[in-house]
Amino acid sequence: METKNIMIVGVGGQGTLLTSRILGGLTIHAGYDVKLSEVHGMAQRGGSVVTFVRYGDKVNEPIVEEGQADVLIAFERLEALRYAHFLKKNGVIVVNDQRIDPMPVVIGAAKYPDNIIEELEKNYRVYKVDAIDEAKKLGNSRVFNVIVLGIAAQHMNFTEEDWLTVIENTVPGKTVDINKKAFETGYHLH
Amino acid sequence: MAEKVIMLGNEAFARGAYEAGCKVSAAYPGTPSTEISEYIVKYDDIYSEWSPNEKVAMEVAIGASISGVRSLASMKHVGLNVASDPLFTVAYSGVNGGLVAIVADDPGLYSSQNEQDTRAVARAAKVPVLEPADSSEAKEFVKFAFELSERYDTPVIVRSTTRLSHSQGMVELNDRIDIEDKPYVRDFAKYVMMPGNAKGRHLVVESREMALIKDGSDFPINRVEYNDTKIGVITSGIPYQYVKEALPEASVLKLGLVNPLPRRLIEEFASKVETLYIVEELDPIIEEQVKSWGIDAIGKEILTVQGEYSANLLRKAINGEKLSLASSAQIPNRPPILCPGCPHRSVFSVLNKLKIHAAGDIGCYTLGAVAPLSVVDTTICMGASISSLHGMEKAKGKDYIKNWVAVIGDSTFMHTGVNSLINMVYNKGTGTVMILDNSTTGMTGHQDHAATGKTLKGEETYAVDIAALCKAIGVNHVYTVNAFDTEKLEKVVKEATYMDEAAVIITKAPCVLLDKTPITKQYRINSENCKKCGMCMKPGCPAITKKENGDIVINDTMCNGCGLCETMCKFGAILPVELR
Numbered sequence: 001m002e003t004k005n006i007m008i009v010g011v012g013g014q015g016t017l018l019t020s021r022i023l024g025g026l027t028i029h030a031g032y033d034v035k036l037s038e039v040h041g042m043a044q045r046g047g048s049v050v051t052f053v054r055y056g057d058k059v060n061e062p063i064v065e066e067g068q069a070d071v072l073i074a075f076e077r078l079e080a081l082r083y084a085h086f087l088k089k090n091g092v093i094v095v096n097d098q099r100i101d102p103m104p105v106v107i108g109a110a111k112y113p114d115n116i117i118e119e120l121e122k123n124y125r126v127y128k129v130d131a132i133d134e135a136k137k138l139g140n141s142r143v144f145n146v147i148v149l150g151i152a153a154q155h156m157n158f159t160e161e162d163w164l165t166v167i168e169n170t171v172p173g174k175t176v177d178i179n180k181k182a183f184e185t186g187y188h189l190h
Numbered sequence: 191m192a193e194k195v196i197m198l199g200n201e202a203f204a205r206g207a208y209e210a211g212c213k214v215s216a217a218y219p220g221t222p223s224t225e226i227s228e229y230i231v232k233y234d235d236i237y238s239e240w241s242p243n244e245k246v247a248m249e250v251a252i253g254a255s256i257s258g259v260r261s262l263a264s265m266k267h268v269g270l271n272v273a274s275d276p277l278f279t280v281a282y283s284g285v286n287g288g289l290v291a292i293v294a295d296d297p298g299l300y301s302s303q304n305e306q307d308t309r310a311v312a313r314a315a316k317v318p319v320l321e322p323a324d325s326s327e328a329k330e331f332v333k334f335a336f337e338l339s340e341r342y343d344t345p346v347i348v349r350s351t352t353r354l355s356h357s358q359g360m361v362e363l364n365d366r367i368d369i370e371d372k373p374y375v376r377d378f379a380k381y382v383m384m385p386g387n388a389k390g391r392h393l394v395v396e397s398r399e400m401a402l403i404k405d406g407s408d409f410p411i412n413r414v415e416y417n418d419t420k421i422g423v424i425t426s427g428i429p430y431q432y433v434k435e436a437l438p439e440a441s442v443l444k445l446g447l448v449n450p451l452p453r454r455l456i457e458e459f460a461s462k463v464e465t466l467y468i469v470e471e472l473d474p475i476i477e478e479q480v481k482s483w484g485i486d487a488i489g490k491e492i493l494t495v496q497g498e499y500s501a502n503l504l505r506k507a508i509n510g511e512k513l514s515l516a517s518s519a520q521i522p523n524r525p526p527i528l529c530p531g532c533p534h535r536s537v538f539s540v541l542n543k544l545k546i547h548a549a550g551d552i553g554c555y556t557l558g559a560v561a562p563l564s565v566v567d568t569t570i571c572m573g574a575s576i577s578s579l580h581g582m583e584k585a586k587g588k589d590y591i592k593n594w595v596a597v598i599g600d601s602t603f604m605h606t607g608v609n610s611l612i613n614m615v616y617n618k619g620t621g622t623v624m625i626l627d628n629s630t631t632g633m634t635g636h637q638d639h640a641a642t643g644k645t646l647k648g649e650e651t652y653a654v655d656i657a658a659l660c661k662a663i664g665v666n667h668v669y670t671v672n673a674f675d676t677e678k679l680e681k682v683v684k685e686a687t688y689m690d691e692a693a694v695i696i697t698k699a700p701c702v703l704l705d706k707t708p709i710t711k712q713y714r715i716n717s718e719n720c721k722k723c724g725m726c727m728k729p730g731c732p733a734i735t736k737k738e739n740g741d742i743v744i745n746d747t748m749c750n751g752c753g754l755c756e757t758m759c760k761f762g763a764i765l766p767v768e769l770r
Contacts, residue, residue: 012526024358028196035324036196036358039300040221040635045554046732047526060434062324062357065502066515078521085516101735102524106727107562108736110522119519132747141747 001032003056004156005064009083010075011100012039012047015145018171019073020051022149026158026166027055035062048079048102072124073152075131075145076100077116084120093124094152096131096144127151127190134185143175143182150186160187197361199354202325203292204229205361206332207262210288211369212236214254216247218605219634220266221301222355223294227264228637231646235366240637240646243572243605244269248276248291255289255345256381258372260336264292267308268571272606277345278315279383282391284343286372288336294350297471298498301352301633303552303571305496307472312347312449316395318402319347319449320411321427325359327411331446333367334411342398349448351471353428353498399450407455411446414459421508422463424456424476424487428499429469435501437508451479460485467508471499528557530733531750533673533699534626537597538563539729539754540679546593546687548624549582551575551607553599554632562730566597573598573606580610580619588620592687595622595695600656601631601639608659615664615692622686623694625656626673628701636704660694667691673699676757702750711766712749713756715742719763726755726764 006023008016020036027034032055039049052064066086072093074080080095087093095117104110113119120126129151131144146167153163164180171179197205203226207215215238217227230238241247244265254261265273270293280289296302312319318338322331328350335346379387406412418439425433426445433442443459445452460466460480468477468489477489492507493499505511528535538558541548542565550556550566551574559566568578575596583591598607603625614621631637638644643653660668667689669682679697686693722740733748734755744755744764756764 011524013529024196028360033360034196034358037353038198038356038358040225040356045526045529045557045633046524048524059359060431061501062353062359062428062431063500065500066517067513078524081519081521082524083518085518101732102522103527103560103562103730103732104522104525106730106732106735109561113519113521 001056003054003059005069006053006071006073006156007064007069007083007086008051008053008073009079010049011079012045012049014075015142016049016051016075019145019149020053022146022167022170023053025170026162027053029162029166030158032056033059035059037062048082050083071152071155073148075148078102078112080120081113081116084124087124089123091124092127092152092155093120094127094129094148095120096148097128098130098132129186129189131186135182138178138181138185140178143178146179146182147186150183151189153183153187154190163187192362192364194360194362196358197325198225198358199325199328199350199356200225201229202328202361203264203332203348203350204233205363206329207290208233208236209329209364209366210333210336211260211367212262212336213259214251214261215239215264216241216250217264218242218244218247218269219631219637220269221634222296222352223264223266223269223292223350224634224637225355226292227646230262238646240639242640244273245275248273251289251291252276252280255285255287256374257286258374259287260369261287262290262292265294266302267293267295267306268302268304269293270308270311272572274311274315277317280345281315281317282388282395283381283383284391284394285339285345286374288339289345290332290335290339290348291345292332292348292350294352294355295472296352298352303569305472307475308347308349309449309475310473313475316399317345317347317449318342318447319349320446321349321448322354322446323427323430323444324354325357325361327446328354329361331411342402344398349427351428402447403450403453406447406450406452409447409452412452412455413444413446414455415442415444416462417441419463421465421467422459423467423469424459424480425469426476427471429471432499432501432504433469436504445476448476451476453483456480457483457485460487469493469499469504525560526557527730527732528554529702529750530731530748531702531752533628533697533702534558535563535729535731536674536676536752536754537624537626537679537697538565539758540676540683541565541595542728544680544683546595546683548595548597549575549579551596551598551602553602555597555599555626558597562728572602573610576607576610576614576621576623579621580614580617583619583621584617588690591621595624595683595687597624597626599632600625600627600629600641601637603656604640604654611660611665611694612663619692620690621692622683623692625694625696627656627696627698628704630701630704632701632703636701657696665692665694667693668696669694670696670698673697674752674754676754702752709751709769711751711768712746713744713751713753713764714767715744716763716765717741719761721761721763725760726758728758729754731755
């Protein structure tokens with residue numbers, strides 16, 4: 001199988017590491033070779049963060065480069081725009097339709113771009129969701145990232161059952177049910 | 191069949207130490223090496239600790255080695271500078287039980303103050319260096335490093351980089367080797383490095399280097415992959431992965447031993463390929479040596495000494511491919527920031543108001559350098575805040591630093607700041623030192639230290655009383671203030687900086703990420719009272735933003751209820767709401 005390249009991007013603190021851990025666990029469960037690359041340390045403090053996940057028969061490089069990603073999972077709009085050029089032509093973007101102003105915007109030194117989703121739709125297949133709103137409906141706004149992952153799952157070749165098994169094995173015991181519900185919500189949204 | 195699991199590079203390093211029978215591990219946290227200790231602590235067969243700094247950690251490991259057990263010190267690249275004093279001399283004395291240091295470089299400066307190359311330090315110290323290229327090798331190379339350490343009577347460095355330490359890959363698990371402690375025998379000529387003995391040991395070091403250069407060509411950690419011989423590449427570590435991706439047809443010599451270089455193997459490989467490239471991140475350490483042997487090779491002529499490499503970078507530089515890649519949209523960048531509710535923001539907003547400059551240090555509070563707080567003027571290395579402020583005073587006089595303070599975190603103060611404070615008091619400095627005590631090592635992800643009362647294992651222990659320590663050093667004016675009590679803080683800072691005597695202000699409040707107690711209140715804007723003046727936005731809290739129409743709003747998914755914004759508002763437009 002040709003190596004699949006997935007990127008998970010967002011703002012430090014949004015839970016990109018949990019999402020990549022679920023995806024990583026799943027690729028192993030399915031018998032693939034896999035490499036993940038994460039960001040720790042200073043950049044995590046509210047900065048732009050990116051995680052690369054690559055799986056296939058044999059994976060060398062642990063990073064995804066410009067023009068190579070199959071799926072971009074973005075937990076924030078501006079971050080979707082920042083990394084969109086990593087996608088292949090017609091690649092898939094799943095974007096949480098949330099706006100978090102970066103400091104240059106907060107202090108008035110820069111402007112948060114308008115019409116991000118419309119811009120992205122010109123070149124990519126975009127699936128947007130107000131995942132925080134959906135997560136609040138489930139009773140816990142913190143599982144929003146698993147809802148986004150659920151949507152992205154439609155664009156990867158694993159079964160719903162495999163996803164749910166791996167979520168059960170990955171997330172803390174007390175949160176298994178709500179995370180599974182969150183995944184299913186996303187999986188059946190579009 | 192052995193179990194296969196996915197592991198972070200740093201977890202694999204820890205596993206390697208475990209399987210090698212390592213018994214003692216010491217470290218000071220530093221991105222990207224921190225998690226090595228956090229995984230090692232899970233193995234009860236290894237004693238592991240946070241030491242106050244890397245020099246101490248290295249010496250703990252050295253002592254354990256001399257006593258006869260396999261021991262490990264781990265650190266980031268700049269930590270090796272701190273530990274270089276013991277390293278350079280243990281290179282002479284050698285080891286008893288195997289002694290390994292895992293040192294993680296940070297090409298691309300993800301979380302560091304410089305981009306130095308550990309291999310250059312190791313060359314100067316004449317210490318062998320191994321460099322793995324994925325999680326599986328991370329584990330295996332640590333095991334081999336322990337063997338090598340004992341076989342050649344030398345400390346061994348295993349070099350990592352951020353990309354290796356923070357990437358996950360497949361690892362096959364093995365059992366822990368059951369290793370007997372080596373007997374300790376007093377050996378005056380070997381372990382007492384006084385000049386007469388060190389002269390003799392220097393000869394030992396030189397002949398060890400010769401032996402390693404000779405034997406290294408046969409070490410299984412070096413690998414030749416002959417393919418098309420038009421292009422040959424010498425590489426090691428993570429760049430090997432980029433070579434395989436960008437140049438699948440090329441012949442590759444993948445070095446596992448990168449210091450000293452296995453000369454015979456390299457010369458043989460070079461003689462069999464038409465064009466030789468050397469692909470190494472950071473400095474041309476391999477390249478300069480290979481070229482000095484009269485071998486033609488291409489390296490830094492076309493490849494950078496800065497940042498991380500990638501397959502695309504090699505495609506462009508070596509294959510001459512013109513990649514028509516879309517570039518990033520022109521959009522606002524998103525630098526790291528202090529978290530909503532961070533106690534440092536409160537301290538910096540007071541300093542900003544008083545127009546005070548801060549000599550800064552290494553930690554989250556470095557972020558006080560950027561707008562809108564813009565308080566921190568200098569950041570050099572761990573502990574430098576206090577000593578550089580002192581230097582400024584001695585250069586320009588005590589009045590010159592009346593609008594200056596040094597800011598340093600609690601963990602950094604324990605690391606090397608304490609020495610600087612001793613110096614300031616001893617030499618009659620009059621500076622004001624602010625110790626931002628958030629009860630943890632924040633930036634690296636919340637590690638305990640000598641003043642938190644907990645060990646790496648999570649056990650209760652003695653906690654250094656920072657205020658009492660400062661008094662014992664001779665500071666007569668030690669204030670302890672709640673970091674969020676801005677009124678009192680302002681008063682104390684004015685008083686301390688005005689005085690012609692050294693003063694310490696300890697600002698206390700736990701790191702907001704560490705404080706797990708659920709927040710009971712948040713703040714909201716009362717739009718009727720709000721004059722939209724933007725005063726509340728001056729401290730740069732990411733939870734407070736201005737909408738297009740000028741309305742100011744507080745984001746309820748981000749507000750941690752610290753109340754700093756309420757103190758900034760003169761119109762009573764920011765009000766607490768109790769959360770149930």
